[in-house]
Amino acid sequence: MLPNPKLNLSGERFAVIYRIAGATEEEARQKAFDVAVEQTVEFPYELTPPAIQEAIVGRIEDAQPAGDGRWLFRISYAVESAGGELLQLLNVIFGNSSIKPGIRVESLELPDTILSLFPGPRFGVAGLREYLGVPTRPLLCTALKPQGLSADQLADLAYQFAVGGIDIIKDDHGLADQVTSPYIDRVAKCAEAVDRANRETGRKAIYMPNVTAPADRILRYGRLARELGAGGLLVSPGLAGFDSMRMLAEDDQIALPIMSHPAFLGPFVTHADNGISHFALFGQIMRLAGADATVYPNWGGRFSFAKAECAAIAAGSRVSMGSLKPIFPAPGGGMSLDRVPRMYEVYGQDVIFLIGGGLFKQGPDLVANCRTFLGMIS
Amino acid sequence: MLPNPKLNLSGERFAVIYRIAGATEEEARQKAFDVAVEQTVEFPYELTPPAIQEAIVGRIEDAQPAGDGRWLFRISYAVESAGGELLQLLNVIFGNSSIKPGIRVESLELPDTILSLFPGPRFGVAGLREYLGVPTRPLLCTALKPQGLSADQLADLAYQFAVGGIDIIKDDHGLADQVTSPYIDRVAKCAEAVDRANRETGRKAIYMPNVTAPADRILRYGRLARELGAGGLLVSPGLAGFDSMRMLAEDDQIALPIMSHPAFLGPFVTHADNGISHFALFGQIMRLAGADATVYPNWGGRFSFAKAECAAIAAGSRVSMGSLKPIFPAPGGGMSLDRVPRMYEVYGQDVIFLIGGGLFKQGPDLVANCRTFLGMIS
Numbered sequence: 001m002l003p004n005p006k007l008n009l010s011g012e013r014f015a016v017i018y019r020i021a022g023a024t025e026e027e028a029r030q031k032a033f034d035v036a037v038e039q040t041v042e043f044p045y046e047l048t049p050p051a052i053q054e055a056i057v058g059r060i061e062d063a064q065p066a067g068d069g070r071w072l073f074r075i076s077y078a079v080e081s082a083g084g085e086l087l088q089l090l091n092v093i094f095g096n097s098s099i100k101p102g103i104r105v106e107s108l109e110l111p112d113t114i115l116s117l118f119p120g121p122r123f124g125v126a127g128l129r130e131y132l133g134v135p136t137r138p139l140l141c142t143a144l145k146p147q148g149l150s151a152d153q154l155a156d157l158a159y160q161f162a163v164g165g166i167d168i169i170k171d172d173h174g175l176a177d178q179v180t181s182p183y184i185d186r187v188a189k190c191a192e193a194v195d196r197a198n199r200e201t202g203r204k205a206i207y208m209p210n211v212t213a214p215a216d217r218i219l220r221y222g223r224l225a226r227e228l229g230a231g232g233l234l235v236s237p238g239l240a241g242f243d244s245m246r247m248l249a250e251d252d253q254i255a256l257p258i259m260s261h262p263a264f265l266g267p268f269v270t271h272a273d274n275g276i277s278h279f280a281l282f283g284q285i286m287r288l289a290g291a292d293a294t295v296y297p298n299w300g301g302r303f304s305f306a307k308a309e310c311a312a313i314a315a316g317s318r319v320s321m322g323s324l325k326p327i328f329p330a331p332g333g334g335m336s337l338d339r340v341p342r343m344y345e346v347y348g349q350d351v352i353f354l355i356g357g358g359l360f361k362q363g364p365d366l367v368a369n370c371r372t373f374l375g376m377i378s
Numbered sequence: 379m380l381p382n383p384k385l386n387l388s389g390e391r392f393a394v395i396y397r398i399a400g401a402t403e404e405e406a407r408q409k410a411f412d413v414a415v416e417q418t419v420e421f422p423y424e425l426t427p428p429a430i431q432e433a434i435v436g437r438i439e440d441a442q443p444a445g446d447g448r449w450l451f452r453i454s455y456a457v458e459s460a461g462g463e464l465l466q467l468l469n470v471i472f473g474n475s476s477i478k479p480g481i482r483v484e485s486l487e488l489p490d491t492i493l494s495l496f497p498g499p500r501f502g503v504a505g506l507r508e509y510l511g512v513p514t515r516p517l518l519c520t521a522l523k524p525q526g527l528s529a530d531q532l533a534d535l536a537y538q539f540a541v542g543g544i545d546i547i548k549d550d551h552g553l554a555d556q557v558t559s560p561y562i563d564r565v566a567k568c569a570e571a572v573d574r575a576n577r578e579t580g581r582k583a584i585y586m587p588n589v590t591a592p593a594d595r596i597l598r599y600g601r602l603a604r605e606l607g608a609g610g611l612l613v614s615p616g617l618a619g620f621d622s623m624r625m626l627a628e629d630d631q632i633a634l635p636i637m638s639h640p641a642f643l644g645p646f647v648t649h650a651d652n653g654i655s656h657f658a659l660f661g662q663i664m665r666l667a668g669a670d671a672t673v674y675p676n677w678g679g680r681f682s683f684a685k686a687e688c689a690a691i692a693a694g695s696r697v698s699m700g701s702l703k704p705i706f707p708a709p710g711g712g713m714s715l716d717r718v719p720r721m722y723e724v725y726g727q728d729v730i731f732l733i734g735g736g737l738f739k740q741g742p743d744l745v746a747n748c749r750t751f752l753g754m755i756s
Contacts, residue, residue, distance in 0.1 A: 001738060001742050001744065002524075002738075003527070003531050005527055005558070009557075039552075040524075040552065041524030041526065041552075042521075042524065042525075042735075043735045044739060047735070048524055049524075049527075052525070052527070055526065080558065081525065081552075083555045083557075084555070085554055085555060086592070087591070087618060088554035088590070090642060091551070091590070091614065091617055092552070094642060095617070095641035096551075096640075096641055098616075098642050098643065098645055099675060099682075100644065101648055143420075145419060145420055145421050146418075146419030146421040146430055147418055147419055147430070147434055147459065148427070148429070148430035148433065149380070149383055149427075149430070153383060172420055173420075173473065174417075174418065174419075174459075176461040176466035176469070177462070178459065178461040178466075179387075212469070213463070213465070214463055214464070214465065214621050214624075215593070215596075215621040215622045215625040216597070218593075219593075236465075238476075239465045239468055239469055239619065239620075240621065241593060241617065241621075243593040244593040244622075246592075246593070247594045262477060263469055264468060264469065265477070266474075266475070266477035266478065266652070267476055267645040267646045267648070267653040270477075270479055270645070270649065270652045270653075271652075303477050303478060304479055333477075356421070357420070357421045357422045357425070360380075360421075360425050361422060361425070364379045
């Protein structure tokens with residue numbers, strides 16, 4: 001009933017490793033085949049024209065037992081299915097299959113044909129180190145909060161953090177364009193405060209405002225941040241969309257480092273049998289989408305990530321991905337100063353320590369607390 | 379250590395009902411309090427300035443046992459926390475708490491102050507019926523696929539569907555801007571094919587291309603679709619972001635009905651103890667973000683939604699939300715013609731029946747299959 005189209009494809013494929021649950025390997029293989037069909041033609045296989053069955057439908061390339069009734073299936077897709085777009089790439093990887101229980105994206109294997117479409121992180125680990133003038137030690141980061149403080153009050157905090165030696169002073173991801181500290185007012189004042197501190201200390205701290213802004217304003221707000229003196233941008237791609245972050249990262253008028261925030265992405269990593277692995281989501285995909293640093297909750301804080309999951313994010317931040325630069329893992333989420341030595345041990349040098357409220361708990365003198373923090377890793 | 383700001387807020391609140399798991403009510407209440415803090419100040423409560431504790435931190439307004447070690451907590455937030463933006467509203471509702479297991483968003487209670495910021499669906503049920511000239515019966519929808527067919531071949535399918543009496547002919551959500559059927563070429567040809575069929579039949583079918591496009595192109599592609607004769611737009615907000623869909627819905631140059639697709643949103647509804655309820659995600663939030671119809675997998679198809687979950691989506695599509703119009707539930711995902719009578723019974727008249735591959739399985743004559751489909755509900 002359907003014509004058999006003449007397809008003129010390159011033959012190049014990319015692959016996704018899925019972790020699939022099944023009572024038997026046969027059942028898991030059937031689910032893998034359903035993924036291969038669902039993620040491409042989404043059409044009864046037997047009615048699919050032969051040329052499309054051959055070139056477009058996903059191919060099960062490999063299957064490995066993973067224990068406990070789980071298998072790792074490697075499924076490849078035509079690079080043309082992704083259409084050269086990040087969102088469509090993510091759609092092929094997991095669009096509809098995200099709705100089926102027992103299927104998790106473990107990792108991505110992307111050839112240069114696809115990787116070269118996405119510049120990825122503009123700075124990466126080496127670039128951000130050079131930009132900040134910090135050649136070897138871990139970077140220090142904190143967040144401006146709580147919501148409800150005025151722009152002047154947040155700017156005063158930013159000044160103290162910068163004087164105390166924090167490298168990256170970011171907005172809390174809950175600061176948007178509220179009346180208590182409107183975006184433009186806040187960005188102007190906090191950028192100025194950090195700049196003033198830098199002139200006094202001779203160091204280079206940067207201010208990263210949150211630009212998880214409305215779709216019709218996000219690019220303008222990103223550029224405005226640069227004009228107002230911001231030194232980077234914070235984005236929550238779970239809210240704004242991964243492609244909005246990519247757009248900000250690629251914009252040559254902005255040309256600032258980007259830090260991704262995990263807000264609204266929790267359900268992807270809550271259950272080991274569903275969603276996307278920590279490695280792929282907070283490592284590989286954040287890099288594809290242009291983040292120079294990936295924020296996530298460290299083990300042992302207010303959230304529930306395990307130590308191995310955090311190590312997987314760090315691995316995904318530096319795993320070889322063609323020309324895509326390695327990026328900084330930025331563990332946070334209820335960290336305190338006393339945990340720094342152990343984190344340092346686990347993550348090594350190429351890490352951003354993100355401590356928010358914990359910096360305040362140390363004592364009444366914020367500048368002194370920052371110096372303690374800096375002293376622990378210098 | 380922190381100044382106590384002078385807050386001049388309206389005192390108006392919006393509320394979220396969370397379903398929270400706990401070994402005891404006390405444990406669940408502690409988790410609810412953590413949500414109230416996490417979703418607002420994300421700061422040690424005891425160090426939060428009193429004015430912010432009072433006005434900004436979420437307030438537990440009510441708690442009800444929900445059986446099986448689950449409680450429903452109603453937490454209210456200052457309307458100012460949402461900053462008048464959809465993404466920040468979603469961020470307050472569930473940003474960081476999405477990363478904590480055992481917390482699910484059940485439903486939203488939004489006052490007119492917030493609802494009036496979001497026009498929501500431009501057409502809604504009544505508007506879409508008027509636009510299509512179908513006053514009472516369920517609407518019929520199908521999808522152009524499989525990926526791999528050329529624009530001409532897809533246009534030929536669109537023509538047959540329109541002649542056969544389908545109301546809404548949408549792109550499969552896997553059609554993007556691939557070389558096999560590039561966006562502009564496909565939209566022009568499919569819109570023309572449907573228009574030609576309409577002139578022959580005297581009916582009004584519409585073509586809805588998929589505009590889940592890159593962030594720097596999505597608005598332009600939406601407008602281009604309108605110029606090329608498309609009658610609506612398909613968007614996957616799980617990929618493009620909810621605010622991109624809102625932007626398309628609000629754009630007066632586009633002014634077309636919008637259908638939302640659930641791609642990439644599966645993990646939010648996979649586990650009853652996490653994520654967002656079907657009611658809130660596919661009903662309330664899709665409406666807030668401007669969808670006129672919400673696509674989701676019906677029970678009994680290729681996916682795993684239960685009948686009660688589908689009924690909850692239908693309820694969320696029409697529950698009172700101030701001036702926001704009710705919208706169409708559009709169940710699909712492996713539906714076949716023989717299931718139409720039972721679905722009709724459950725959903726009533728105000729539903730869009732979405733049948734894709736099932737239309738092809740019926741027999742070799744697509745036009746005849748469409749007429750059978752139409753005959754079942756007229």
